[in-house]
Amino acid sequence: MSSVLASSSPVAAAVEPLPAQRSRGYWASVWLRFRRDPVAVGAAIVVLLLIALALVGPWIAPADAYQSSMLKRLKPIGTAGLPLGSDELGRDMLSRLIVGARLSLFIGITPVLCAFVLGTVIGLVAGYAGGLTNTLIMRTIDVFYAFPSVLLAIALSGTLGAGVVNSLISLTIVFIPQIARVAESVTTQVRNRDYVEAARASGASPFTIVRVHVLGNVLGPIFVYATSLIAVSMILASGLSFLGLGVKPPEPEWGLMLNTLRTAIYAQPWVAALPGVMIFITSISFNILSDGLRSAMDNKGS
Numbered sequence: 001m002s003s004v005l006a007s008s009s010p011v012a013a014a015v016e017p018l019p020a021q022r023s024r025g026y027w028a029s030v031w032l033r034f035r036r037d038p039v040a041v042g043a044a045i046v047v048l049l050l051i052a053l054a055l056v057g058p059w060i061a062p063a064d065a066y067q068s069s070m071l072k073r074l075k076p077i078g079t080a081g082l083p084l085g086s087d088e089l090g091r092d093m094l095s096r097l098i099v100g101a102r103l104s105l106f107i108g109i110t111p112v113l114c115a116f117v118l119g120t121v122i123g124l125v126a127g128y129a130g131g132l133t134n135t136l137i138m139r140t141i142d143v144f145y146a147f148p149s150v151l152l153a154i155a156l157s158g159t160l161g162a163g164v165v166n167s168l169i170s171l172t173i174v175f176i177p178q179i180a181r182v183a184e185s186v187t188t189q190v191r192n193r194d195y196v197e198a199a200r201a202s203g204a205s206p207f208t209i210v211r212v213h214v215l216g217n218v219l220g221p222i223f224v225y226a227t228s229l230i231a232v233s234m235i236l237a238s239g240l241s242f243l244g245l246g247v248k249p250p251e252p253e254w255g256l257m258l259n260t261l262r263t264a265i266y267a268q269p270w271v272a273a274l275p276g277v278m279i280f281i282t283s284i285s286f287n288i289l290s291d292g293l294r295s296a297m298d299n300k301g302s
Helices: 002-008 010-014 026-035 038-060 093-129 131-144 149-160 164-190 194-201 206-242 254-260 269-296
Strands: none
Touching (some): 026 038, 038 093, 093 164, 093 254, 093 269, 131 164, 149 206, 164 206, 194 206, 206 254, 254 269
């Protein structure tokens, strides 16, 4: 009788344990906060569309991006068969912009990826080792900060010579110090955390500590910063091609297209501005995407 009363009493019902709820993981929270930012989501959609355009561009281009015709040179936007006009050699601008997305994005993204890997390794070593090792590495990194990124890229490309490979090498060297500094800074903050000290006390090797306990906590901020450098890389790569230090003709790269169309700025200004518009859209999209990722990865976010 007492057991029946106890089970039916409101007090007993109130103290019944609630069903366990599975807590949301960190990356799930990041994705949720990112989805709440419509501007960042829009930028991500634009970036995905550009990447898709780079992958399938040569197959969906309406015309041969390399076929020239002096009878069709410098046609305005809206010409029949040439929706975005033609360049100084009569080549279809729409096809060249589509096909050029692959090379332009490749030159803009690849140096950042290479610098991300190399700079992260350098920063991790310097930040975790500390002491004299940190001083030697970071003072060497500081030497590169004596030169502006643009001048350093131009100097390296001028020394190595024009070409896609040399442009990639030059831009990678430019971005390694910047990423290494960020990696060293966040690693220095993490290396004295309690869980790292506990791993040291347990006898774990430095490589294991860095791989298991440090890398996962510093990779996010480094990745977000590297994403913001893609916009800079796009502009620098286009600038090198514009100066004749990057891609060589007749490749349809946006910076090179700006260079070849500069003499047509008074005849067809809207056509001549199209490659610059593509560079602007790509750069601003990567910038907005980077800001959105940074906000979403902030632990103070809701």
